[in-house]
Amino acid sequence: MVGLIASKLTSRSQTTIPSGVREVLGVGPGDQLGYVIEGAEVRLVNPKEGAHADPALDPFLALLQQEIAQHPEHLTGFPPALLARIQQVSAGIVIDHDAPIDSAVAL
Numbered sequence: 001m002v003g004l005i006a007s008k009l010t011s012r013s014q015t016t017i018p019s020g021v022r023e024v025l026g027v028g029p030g031d032q033l034g035y036v037i038e039g040a041e042v043r044l045v046n047p048k049e050g051a052h053a054d055p056a057l058d059p060f061l062a063l064l065q066q067e068i069a070q071h072p073e074h075l076t077g078f079p080p081a082l083l084a085r086i087q088q089v090s091a092g093i094v095i096d097h098d099a100p101i102d103s104a105v106a107l
Helices: 019-025 057-070 080-090
Strands: 034-038 041-045
């Protein structure tokens, strides 16, 4: 392991990914980067390599698939009253999915 490699944020919260980090990730201009947030730590990953995958997701989905196959009677439809309530409380709310997040996010 190399140790800490740092970069500086600009006034627009942008940074240049250091060459050593780009080399390890195998990324270059135009490639996407992935961010894995675990508690107070963030890992930078190459999403093409699948490094961002949640190790619990595949086993959970397999369990869910098994449960649905063995007990389809447990499935129920989405309650219309709940959908109506969601639509009521969210009416008029506009979300800009491309807007930057200005504060800490807890996942």
